[in-house]
Amino acid sequence: MTQTITSQRPFEANRDAESPNRNLTPITTELDDTDRLVVGGCRLSDLAERYGTPLYVLDEATVRATCRAYRQALEKHYAGPSLPIYASKANSSLVMSSLAASEGLGLDAVSAGELLTALRGGMPGERMVLHGNNKSDEELLLAYANKVTIVVDNQHDLDRLAELVPAGAEPARLMLRFTPGIECHTHEYIRTGHLDSKFGFDPDQVEPVLRSLVGQPWAQLTGLHAHIGSQIFELEPHRDLAAVMADKLKLARDLGHPVSDLNVGGGLGIRYVESDDPPSIEQWIQVVAEAVTTACQERGLELPRLMCEPGRSLVATAGVTLYSVGSRKTIPNVRTYVAIDGGMSDNPRPITYQSLYTCCLADRPLAKSDESVNLVGKHCESGDVLLKDLPLPTTESGDIVTVFATGAYNASMSSNYNRIPRPAAVLVHDGAAELVQKREQPDDLLRYDVLPERFNALR
Known part of the structure; x- marks a missing residue:
């Protein structure tokens, strides 16, 4: 995948190019001329559209x-x-x-x-x-x-x-x-x-x-x-x-x-x-x-x-994960839940270690926050909360959420909980994206299941 993106500038975050492990974002993170987020020369929302979400993105x-x-x-x-x-x-x-x-x-x-x-x-x-x-x-x-x-x-x-x-x-x-x-x-x-x-x-x-x-x-x-x-x-x-x-x-x-x-x-x-x-x-x-x-x-x-x-x-900081926003639930005077299409199966660290992350909207990274939400996954667990009390601009279904510093212990600790397939992964470099991990499909999860022959007689 090759893109032509003009007028790029470094993403406005606290970064130190001489110390890569201090960054909140990959070192190639930039904004295009419409202030949309770019990593490795690839616009993140375009990657989400092409490869689907959840999607692991790794910056070479x-x-x-x-x-x-x-x-x-x-x-x-x-x-x-x-x-x-x-x-x-x-x-x-x-x-x-x-x-x-x-x-x-x-x-x-x-x-x-x-x-x-x-x-x-x-x-x-x-x-x-x-x-x-x-x-x-x-x-x-x-x-x-x-x-x-x-x-x-x-x-x-x-x-x-x-x-x-x-x-x-x-x-x-x-x-x-x-x-x-x-x-x-x-x-x-x-x-x-x-x-x-x-x-x-x-x-x-x-x-x-x-x-x-x-x-x-x-x-x-x-x-x-x-x-x-x-x-x-x-x-x-x-x-x-x-x-x-x-x-x-x-x-x-x-x-x-x-x-x-x-x-x-x-x-x-x-x-x-x-x-x-x-x-x-x-x-x-x-x-x-x-x-x-x-x-x-x-x-x-x-x-x-x-x-x-x-x-x-x-x-860790070489990786970001992209999610699509889905449903929304607001409990007046209590909390708003914004659900994404992944969660604890592709990032178990928050529910395991109470880990914290930084995130933004891929196409509105500089937008001011106007609400506080719990960003939650789609799994059948109340604890499937990716980020609590997260300041975000008001989201709509289909918005792409970018979570930073997910290159370590996300893909490697992922699971098929609720029989949810694991995400695809792409490597980005100089405006090109290459698939390095295929997205699992629901049928893939049945490859190693074996139904004893005697059960077939009962079907």
Whole structure:
């Protein structure tokens, strides 16, 4: 899809082009000469008309800019080798895997599905890691066969790998994950660094595990991993993490393990609403890099390859979701409900995490708000509320609503609740839109249903 749009100007929002993760909108967001919203050179209401709604829209330029921001910040602030790894759980697709691979990033996966998606998207196995607290034999073998580093999360991982790696074969590349015991002020469901977590070995288990792996022919321990949470705005916990990890790095090397990689996880937050104030990518990287460098120097350690795992901060602001306005219900002196044609099946974060978003009308983004509404979905749940007490211009049926910063954990957490098909997704760049995910159809939802033969006799 190619458009000619004249007199474009940057969308009038609080934006910082040098720090892509601080934006409320994709970096290519503009207004056309009629003040309608344009992303990647494509008018959003035209995309809605062509592809239907709900529709995920991903801006290629923003994804590439954030990939480069991570890579360049590491090169600038860290003297040793480095590798940013895309946390694909944020948005796992062939196109995201291909974009990350083409920008020189690695990728982390947590399932056979994410592994296959990344591999078929062109991500080299050598630049990938496999996470997970309950990996299947299928997942372990798939990772091993493709030279993917396996992040061992518990004793079960070690026991299975000891059985699965053939005698005399190349050892599995391992990265040991442990909980560092660091708390962050984030939602309790996305805290992973404190001791009471399903992820990773406890700190007092690390030394026995390291000792048990000495001399094992099936295992080559090449890295250590820890992660302290998600949607984090604080910097101090990352300084604390570096010291904890450096202690474990010294222990591992003293025991003879060729540990060359230190993976500090991800977790950098993004700006969903104006009141959010996350650090920039470069600020976050600078703090992490300086902390790791100092911690290693204090312990006389050669600098490891520094790895981090951005997910949300890499792809969230690259995405917007388009919806069509449908029904409307006004309860005098109480509330007005404006319903859209999607909701909790394509964005479960508000009902799950009470997450907040910013939105506007695609063809009237600068119109003044004259009412406060609850923007609700079409699902059979009272809690299916996308945005509460939202200031909006008065809407009409058919208006296109644009919700910003939906590139992460929307498509990847979507469902078929109420048997509603998942949306299509398009990639926009330089005025062209390309389909990267087909829209599901109602018949698609029946593909794996099986009706026992005896039920046919009753029909």
